[in-house]
Amino acid sequence: MDYTDILYAEANQVATITINRPKVYNAFRPRTVVELLDAFLKAGWASDIGAIVLTGAGDKAFCTGGDQSDHSGQYGDGSTRGTVGMPVEELHSVIRDVPKPVIAKVRGYAIGGGNVLATICDLTIAGEGAIFGQVGPKMGSVDPGFGTAYLARVVGEKKAREIWYMCRRYSARQAMEMGLVNAVVPDDKLDAEVETWCAELVQRSPTAIAIAKKSFNADSDSIRGIGGLGMQALRLYYATAESQEGVKALNEKRPPRFRDFLK
Ligand SMILES: CC(C)(COP(=O)(O)OP(=O)(O)OC[C@H]1O[C@@H](n2cnc3c(N)ncnc32)[C@H](O)[C@@H]1OP(=O)(O)O)[C@@H](O)C(=O)NCCC(=O)NCCSC(=O)c1cc(O)c2ccccc2c1O
Numbered sequence: 001m002d003y004t005d006i007l008y009a010e011a012n013q014v015a016t017i018t019i020n021r022p023k024v025y026n027a028f029r030p031r032t033v034v035e036l037l038d039a040f041l042k043a044g045w046a047s048d049i050g051a052i053v054l055t056g057a058g059d060k061a062f063c064t065g066g067d068q069s070d071h072s073g074q075y076g077d078g079s080t081r082g083t084v085g086m087p088v089e090e091l092h093s094v095i096r097d098v099p100k101p102v103i104a105k106v107r108g109y110a111i112g113g114g115n116v117l118a119t120i121c122d123l124t125i126a127g128e129g130a131i132f133g134q135v136g137p138k139m140g141s142v143d144p145g146f147g148t149a150y151l152a153r154v155v156g157e158k159k160a161r162e163i164w165y166m167c168r169r170y171s172a173r174q175a176m177e178m179g180l181v182n183a184v185v186p187d188d189k190l191d192a193e194v195e196t197w198c199a200e201l202v203q204r205s206p207t208a209i210a211i212a213k214k215s216f217n218a219d220s221d222s223i224r225g226i227g228g229l230g231m232q233a234l235r236l237y238y239a240t241a242e243s244q245e246g247v248k249a250l251n252e253k254r255p256p257r258f259r260d261f262l263k
Contacts, residue, residue, distance in 0.1 A: 001035065001038045003035050003038075003039070004031065004035070005019065005020060005021055005028075005029070005031050005032040005035050006018060006019055006020055006032065006035045006036060006039060007020045007057070008039045008042070008043075010043070010046075010048075010049065012195075012198070012199070012202070013048060013049055013050040013051070013198075013202040014049065014050065014051045014052070014053060014195075014198040014202065015039075015042075015043030015046070015049045015051075015052045015053070016052075016053045016055065017036065017039045017040065017043065017052065017053065017054050017055070018055050018056065018057050019032060019036070019054075019055070019056045019057065019062075019063050020057040021057070021067075022056075022057045022058035022060065022061070024064070024067055024069065025056075025060055025061035025063075025064040025108070025109055025111075026056035026057060026058075026061045026062065026063045026064060026114070027063065027064045027065060027066060027067040027068065027114075028063065028065070028066060028067060028086070028088075028113065029066075029067040029070045029075065029076060029086070030070075030075055030076035030079075030080035030082070030085060030086035030087075031076075031080070032067075033080075033082070033086045033087055033088055033090075033091050034080060034086075034087065036091055037087065037090055037091055037094055040052070040091070040094045040095060040098055040102075041094060041098070043098070043100065044094070044097070044098025044099065044100055045098070049100060050100065050198075050201055050202030050204075050206060051100060051101050051102075051103065051197075051198045051201040051202055052098065052100050052101070052102045052103070053102075053103050053105050053194055053198065054095075054102060054103070054104050054105070054117065054118075054121055055104070055105040055106075055107070056106075056107065056108070056114075058107075058108070059107055059108055059187070060108045060109065061107075061108040061109040061110075061111070061114065062104065062105070062106040062107060062108060062109065062110040062114055062117075062118060062130070063109075063110060063111075063113065063114030063117055063118075064109050064111045064112055064113075064114050065111060065112025065113030065114045065115075065116070065135070066086075066088075066112065066113050066141070068139070068247055068250050068251060069251065071238075071247050072244065072247065073238050073239050073244060074235065074238055074239075083228075083231035083232060083234070083235050084231060084234055084235050084238055088113065088231075089145070089224075089227055089228060089231050091117075092116070092117075092120055092145070092146045092224075092227065093224060095117070095120050095121060096120060096146075096217050097217075099206075099209075099210035099213060099214070100206075100209070100210070100213075101122045101123060101201055101209055101213065102121045102122050102123075103121060103122065103123045103124070103125060103194060103197060103198065104117065104118040104121035104123070104124040104125070105125055105190060105191075105194045106118055106124060106125070106126040106127065106130045106132075106172075106181075107126075107127045107129070107130060107187060107190055108127075108129065108130060108131065109130075109131050110126075110130060110131070110132045110133075111131070111132075111133055111134075111135055111169075112133075112134060112135045112136065112139075112141070112143075113143060113147070115132050115133060115134055115147075116134075116143050116146060116147035116151075118132070118180075119146070119147070119150065119151050119154055119180065120146050120150065122213065122216075123182050123197070124175075124180065124181045124182055125181070125182055125183045125184075125185070125190065125193055125194050125197060126172040126175065126176070126181045126183070126184050126185075126190075127172065127184070127185065127186065127187035127190040128171075128172050128173070128184050128185065128186055128187060129172070129187050130171075130172040130175070130181075130184075131169050131170065131171065131172075132169070132170045132171075132172070132174075132175045132180060132181075133163065133167065133168060133169040133170055134147070134163050134164050134167060135167050136164065136167070137164065137165065137167055138167040138246065138256070139246035139247060139249070139250045139256065140237075140238075140242065140243035140244065140245060140246020140247055140256070140258075141234070141237075141238075141243065141246065142164070142230075142234065142237070144226060144227055144229070144230020144231065144233065144234060145223055145224065145226050145227020145228070145230050145231070146223055146224075146227055147227075148160065148164060148230075149223045149226055149227075150220055150223050151163065151164075153220055153223075154179055154180060155178045155179050155180055156178075156179075159178050172184040183197075240261070241261045242258055242261040242262070245257060245258055245260070245261055246258065
C-alpha cells in the first residue's frame with residue numbers, strides 16, 4: 001500500500017511508524033487509520049523486527065485524535081469501514097495484538113484519540129514538553145472501551161474519571177506520576193532515549209516478550225467488547241445535535257453550548 005498520511009521506516013530491527021500530518025497536529029482521518037493498520041500489520045509480523053515505535057511528525061504533536069475538519073456526524077465520506085467512519089477500534093486492537101512491544105514516542109500534544117493511542121501502546125516515552133489529555137466531553141465525543149476503561153487500569157479509576165470529565169491538560173511529568181508514561185527526557189534527547197530502549201528490547205527473547213504481551217492483554221481483553229458496544233453508541237451520539245455542536249464550536253473556535261440541545 002502507498003502511504004500518504006504516514007511514514008514507515010525500518011532500521012536496527014526497529015520499525016518506526018510516523019503519523020505525518022503536522023498541519024493538523026497529526027490528527028487522523030479515515031485514510032490515516034487504514035495506513036496505520038497496514039503498517040502495524042507489516043511491522044508486527046516481520047520476523048526481523050523486534051520493536052515498533054509510533055510517533056508524530058514535527059515537534060508540535062504526537063497526535064490530536066480524530067481530524068475534526070473531516071467530521072460531521074461521522075468521519076469521512078462513508079467509504080471507509082469502521083463503526084464511525086474509520087476503523088479506529090481495529091487500530092486499537094492491532095496495536096495490542098501484534099506480538100511486538102510498541103513504544104509511543106511523544107513530542108508535543110497527545111490529545112483525544114492521540115492520548116488513547118499512546119495509552120494503548122506497551123510503553124510511552126515522552127519529551128518534557130509533551131502534553132497529555134482527553135477532550136471528548138468538550139467537543140462532543142468520547143472513546144468507549146480502551147480509551148476509558150483501559151485508561152482506568154493504567155492510571156486508576158479516580159484519575160481516569162478526572163481526565164475524562166474535566167478535560168484538563170497534563171504535563172509529561174504529571175503523566176509520569178500517574179503511570180501514563182514510563183520515562184520523560186529533554187525533548188532534544190527523546191530520539192536517542194527511544195533508540196536506547198529499542199536497542200535493549202531487541203536483545204530480549206522475542207517469544208518471551210510476545211507471551212508476556214499476550215498475557216498482559218488477556219487480563220484486559222474484555223474491554224475490547226465494551227469498546228465494540230460503545231462504538232455503536234458513539235455512532236448514534238455523533239448523529240445528535242449535541243455532539244455536532246461540539247465539533248462546530250471547535251471549528252468555529254468558540255465555546256460549545258451543549259445544554260441548548262438537551263431535550
Ligand atoms: C491540540 C490543541 C490543544 C492545540 O492547541 P493550539 O492552540 O496549540 O493549536 P491550534 O488549536 O491552533 O492547532 C494548530 C492547528 O492544528 C489544527 N488541529 C489540531 N488538532 C486538530 C484535530 N484534531 N483535527 C483537525 N485539526 C486539528 C488546528 O485546527 C490548527 O489549524 P489552523 O489551520 O487553524 O492553524 C488544539 O488544537 C485542540 O484542542 N485540537 C483538537 C483536539 C480534538 O478535538 N481532537 C479530537 C477528539 S475526538 C477523538 O480524538 C477521537 C478519538 C477516538 O479514539 C475515536 C475513536 C473512534 C472514532 C472517533 C474517535 C475520535 O474522534
